[in-house]
Amino acid sequence: MIKESTRQPEQACFREVVAAGDYFIRTLDQGQTVRLLDLEGNQAADTLFYSAADPAERYSAMDTIREQGNVYLTAGTVLMSNRMNPLLEIVADTCGRHDTLGGACATESNTVRYDLEKRCMHACRDSWMLAVNQHPEFHLGKRDITHNINFFMNVPVTAEGGLTFEDGISAPGKYVELTARMDTVILISNCPQLNNPCNGYNPTPIEVLIWDH
Known part of the structure:
Protein backbone atom coordinates (compact mmCIF):
# COMPACT_ATOMS: atom_id res chain seq x y z
CA MET A 1 0.00 0.00 0.00
CA ILE A 2 1.39 3.37 -1.00
CA LYS A 3 1.37 5.89 1.83
CA GLU A 4 3.46 9.04 1.80
CA SER A 5 5.06 10.62 4.84
CA THR A 6 4.67 14.16 6.14
CA ARG A 7 8.13 14.13 7.74
CA GLN A 8 10.64 16.57 6.30
CA PRO A 9 14.28 15.51 5.83
CA GLU A 10 15.61 18.80 7.17
CA GLN A 11 13.86 18.09 10.49
CA ALA A 12 15.53 14.69 10.97
CA CYS A 13 17.74 14.35 14.04
CA PHE A 14 20.06 11.94 12.22
CA ARG A 15 21.06 11.32 8.60
CA GLU A 16 23.66 8.99 7.12
CA VAL A 17 24.35 7.65 3.64
CA VAL A 18 25.21 3.95 3.65
CA ALA A 19 27.46 2.93 0.77
CA ALA A 20 26.69 -0.11 -1.37
CA GLY A 21 27.98 -3.20 0.42
CA ASP A 22 28.37 -1.40 3.75
CA TYR A 23 26.46 -1.92 6.99
CA PHE A 24 24.55 0.31 9.39
CA ILE A 25 23.81 -0.43 13.05
CA ARG A 26 22.13 1.80 15.61
CA THR A 27 19.60 1.77 18.44
CA LEU A 28 16.22 3.35 17.78
CA ASP A 29 14.48 4.71 20.85
CA GLN A 30 10.83 3.84 21.32
CA GLY A 31 8.79 6.37 19.36
CA GLN A 32 11.56 7.28 16.93
CA THR A 33 10.88 6.88 13.21
CA VAL A 34 13.49 5.68 10.74
CA ARG A 35 13.33 6.17 6.97
CA LEU A 36 15.25 3.99 4.53
CA LEU A 37 15.63 6.00 1.33
CA ASP A 38 16.48 4.31 -1.96
CA LEU A 39 18.69 7.00 -3.49
CA GLU A 40 19.22 5.61 -6.99
CA GLY A 41 16.53 2.93 -7.27
CA ASN A 42 16.30 -0.87 -7.08
CA GLN A 43 18.67 -1.21 -4.12
CA ALA A 44 17.88 -3.97 -1.62
CA ALA A 45 18.44 -3.12 2.05
CA ASP A 46 18.66 -6.39 4.01
CA THR A 47 17.63 -5.53 7.55
CA LEU A 48 17.51 -7.21 10.96
CA PHE A 49 15.75 -5.91 14.09
CA TYR A 50 16.30 -6.77 17.76
CA SER A 51 14.97 -5.66 21.11
CA ALA A 52 17.62 -3.35 22.56
CA ALA A 53 16.84 -4.67 26.04
CA ASP A 54 17.31 -8.32 25.09
CA PRO A 55 18.71 -9.25 21.66
CA ALA A 56 17.28 -12.76 22.06
CA GLU A 57 13.98 -11.06 21.19
CA ARG A 58 14.15 -10.30 17.49
CA TYR A 59 12.11 -9.84 14.34
CA SER A 60 10.10 -12.90 13.37
CA ALA A 61 9.05 -13.27 9.75
CA MET A 62 6.72 -16.16 10.60
CA ASP A 63 4.83 -14.32 13.33
CA THR A 64 4.61 -11.13 11.27
CA ILE A 65 3.23 -12.94 8.21
CA ARG A 66 0.74 -14.93 10.27
CA GLU A 67 -0.56 -11.94 12.20
CA GLN A 68 -1.13 -9.76 9.12
CA GLY A 69 -2.19 -12.57 6.77
CA ASN A 70 0.09 -11.35 3.98
CA VAL A 71 3.55 -12.44 2.84
CA TYR A 72 4.49 -8.91 1.73
CA LEU A 73 5.24 -6.00 4.05
CA THR A 74 3.97 -2.46 3.49
CA ALA A 75 2.36 0.51 5.24
CA GLY A 76 0.31 -0.71 8.18
CA THR A 77 2.41 -3.83 8.77
CA VAL A 78 3.41 -4.36 12.39
CA LEU A 79 6.73 -6.19 12.67
CA MET A 80 6.34 -8.82 15.36
CA SER A 81 9.06 -10.31 17.52
CA ASN A 82 9.60 -13.99 18.25
CA ARG A 83 7.91 -13.28 21.60
CA MET A 84 4.84 -11.86 19.87
CA ASN A 85 5.59 -8.26 20.81
CA PRO A 86 5.39 -5.40 18.29
CA LEU A 87 8.90 -4.22 17.40
CA LEU A 88 8.11 -1.58 14.81
CA GLU A 89 5.30 -0.48 12.51
CA ILE A 90 5.64 0.54 8.87
CA VAL A 91 4.01 3.96 8.88
CA ALA A 92 4.86 5.15 5.36
CA ASP A 93 5.85 3.39 2.15
CA THR A 94 6.23 4.77 -1.36
CA CYS A 95 7.56 1.52 -2.82
CA GLY A 96 4.46 -0.58 -2.17
CA ARG A 97 5.74 -3.88 -0.85
CA HIS A 98 8.84 -5.46 0.64
CA ASP A 99 10.11 -9.03 0.91
CA THR A 100 10.67 -11.09 4.04
CA LEU A 101 10.84 -14.57 2.47
CA GLY A 102 13.91 -14.45 0.22
CA GLY A 103 16.52 -14.35 2.98
CA ALA A 104 19.92 -12.75 2.58
CA CYS A 105 22.82 -13.52 0.29
CA ALA A 106 25.75 -15.46 1.71
CA THR A 107 28.94 -16.88 0.28
CA GLU A 108 27.44 -20.37 0.56
CA SER A 109 24.20 -19.51 -1.25
CA ASN A 110 26.11 -17.61 -3.93
CA THR A 111 28.09 -20.78 -4.56
CA VAL A 112 25.00 -23.01 -4.72
CA ARG A 113 22.86 -20.66 -6.80
CA TYR A 114 25.40 -19.23 -9.20
CA ASP A 115 28.91 -20.67 -9.43
CA LEU A 116 31.72 -22.04 -7.29
CA GLU A 117 33.82 -19.04 -8.28
CA LYS A 118 31.22 -16.72 -6.68
CA ARG A 119 32.12 -17.91 -3.18
CA CYS A 120 34.55 -15.06 -2.57
CA MET A 121 32.09 -12.33 -3.56
CA HIS A 122 30.94 -10.05 -0.75
CA ALA A 123 27.53 -10.92 0.72
CA CYS A 124 25.05 -9.55 3.25
CA ARG A 125 25.95 -12.10 5.90
CA ASP A 126 29.55 -10.88 5.65
CA SER A 127 28.41 -7.31 6.34
CA TRP A 128 26.29 -8.39 9.31
CA MET A 129 29.12 -10.44 10.80
CA LEU A 130 31.51 -7.52 10.36
CA ALA A 131 29.02 -5.24 12.11
CA VAL A 132 28.48 -7.46 15.14
CA ASN A 133 32.23 -8.06 15.49
CA GLN A 134 33.08 -4.37 15.25
CA HIS A 135 30.28 -3.38 17.66
CA PRO A 136 30.32 -5.74 20.66
CA GLU A 137 28.31 -3.18 22.63
CA PHE A 138 25.17 -4.52 20.95
CA HIS A 139 25.77 -8.03 22.35
CA LEU A 140 25.06 -9.74 19.03
CA GLY A 141 26.77 -12.74 17.49
CA LYS A 142 26.54 -15.23 14.66
CA ARG A 143 23.61 -17.04 16.26
CA ASP A 144 21.60 -13.81 16.13
CA ILE A 145 21.65 -13.57 12.33
CA THR A 146 18.16 -14.91 11.65
CA HIS A 147 15.01 -13.65 9.88
CA ASN A 148 15.51 -10.49 7.87
CA ILE A 149 13.53 -8.07 5.73
CA ASN A 150 14.64 -7.17 2.22
CA PHE A 151 13.39 -3.63 1.87
CA PHE A 152 12.81 -2.58 -1.77
CA MET A 153 13.46 -6.13 -3.00
CA ASN A 154 11.02 -7.82 -5.40
CA VAL A 155 10.61 -11.54 -4.65
CA PRO A 156 7.27 -12.67 -6.10
CA VAL A 157 5.65 -15.87 -4.86
CA THR A 158 4.79 -18.11 -7.81
CA ALA A 159 1.53 -19.99 -8.26
CA GLU A 160 3.40 -23.16 -7.29
CA GLY A 161 4.56 -21.60 -4.03
CA GLY A 162 8.13 -20.91 -5.11
CA LEU A 163 10.13 -17.69 -5.02
CA THR A 164 11.76 -15.77 -7.85
CA PHE A 165 14.20 -12.87 -7.72
CA GLU A 166 12.92 -10.27 -10.17
CA GLU A 207 20.24 6.96 3.12
CA VAL A 208 19.02 6.44 6.68
CA LEU A 209 17.10 9.27 8.35
CA ILE A 210 15.73 9.31 11.91
CA TRP A 211 13.16 11.57 13.55
CA ASP A 212 12.52 11.72 17.29
CA HIS A 213 8.73 11.84 16.88
Missing part, protein backbone atom coordinates in the same frame (compact mmCIF):
# COMPACT_ATOMS: atom_id res chain seq x y z
CA ASP A 167 13.67 -6.72 -11.28
CA GLY A 168 12.98 -4.26 -8.50
CA ILE A 169 9.81 -2.20 -8.22
CA SER A 170 11.56 0.64 -6.41
CA ALA A 171 12.93 3.81 -8.01
CA PRO A 172 15.11 6.78 -7.05
CA GLY A 173 13.62 8.58 -4.05
CA LYS A 174 11.35 5.74 -2.92
CA TYR A 175 11.34 5.17 0.83
CA VAL A 176 9.89 3.20 3.70
CA GLU A 177 9.41 4.53 7.24
CA LEU A 178 9.10 2.55 10.46
CA THR A 179 8.26 3.74 13.97
CA ALA A 180 9.82 1.83 16.86
CA ARG A 181 7.30 0.33 19.28
CA MET A 182 10.14 -0.49 21.70
CA ASP A 183 13.82 0.38 21.94
CA THR A 184 15.09 -1.48 18.89
CA VAL A 185 18.46 -2.24 17.33
CA ILE A 186 18.44 -1.90 13.54
CA LEU A 187 21.15 -3.69 11.54
CA ILE A 188 21.26 -3.11 7.78
CA SER A 189 23.38 -4.68 5.09
CA ASN A 190 23.14 -2.48 2.01
CA CYS A 191 23.16 -5.48 -0.29
CA PRO A 192 26.25 -6.02 -2.50
CA GLN A 193 24.67 -8.77 -4.63
CA LEU A 194 25.75 -8.75 -8.29
CA ASN A 195 24.40 -12.12 -9.43
CA ASN A 196 20.65 -11.45 -9.58
CA PRO A 197 18.48 -8.42 -10.38
CA CYS A 198 17.65 -7.51 -6.75
CA ASN A 199 19.99 -4.50 -7.07
CA GLY A 200 19.66 -4.08 -10.82
CA TYR A 201 23.12 -5.72 -11.04
CA ASN A 202 24.50 -2.41 -9.77
CA PRO A 203 24.51 -1.92 -5.97
CA THR A 204 24.05 1.72 -4.94
CA PRO A 205 23.85 3.76 -1.69
CA ILE A 206 20.84 4.25 0.54
